[in-house]
Amino acid sequence: MSLQWRYRVRPDGSFTRVANINGALDNVSDEELARLDTAIGGEGQDPESARPCSRCPGELLLYWHGPLATGVWMELCPACDAHRPAARALIRWHRDPDRDPTALPKLFEDWESETMAAHGWFRATPE
Structure with missing residues (x-):
């Protein structure tokens, strides 16, 4: 698979x-x-960025469940995470009005790996 x-x-x-x-x-x-996303309620929902950061009084740009069975809740906070390289790159991408959508997969996966590593989880390498 x-x-x-x-x-x-x-x-x-x-x-x-x-x-x-x-x-x-x-x-x-x-x-x-995009039509599938709209059909399942992806469009027109309250923006997820309104969620408060659990580490500071600021608002998150993104929050995401970590990979299954890890129990990690990933937060992207401009104030708390700007010192982390992958987080900083994703923050910049998110704030850029001319963002390149094709850059997102690598930026997101780098941020996910960086965040999960901070919680003691590491991505398995392909054999």
């Missing part, structure tokens, strides 16, 4: 990530993915 992620970036910088198992979504266009 192979797993890759498909990302759908909205104009405000928020996004969804969908598991593309064994290439099942390879033939699904970005427009079709």
Whole structure:
């Protein structure tokens, strides 16, 4: 079984990530993915950035459940995480009105790896 992620970036910088198992979504266009996102309530929801940071009084740019079974809740806070290289790069991307959506997968996965490592979890390397 192979797993890759498909990302759908909205104009405000928020996004969804969908598991593309064994290439099942390879033939699904970005427009079709956007329609699916809208159908399941991805558009028009309250922005996730309104959530407060658990470490400071500021608001998060992003919060995300860590990989399954880890119990880690990942937060991206501009004030608390700006010193971390991968977090800083994702913060810059998120705030850039001319953001390149194709850069998101690497930025997100680098941030996820950096955040999970801070909690003692490390990504398995392919054999």
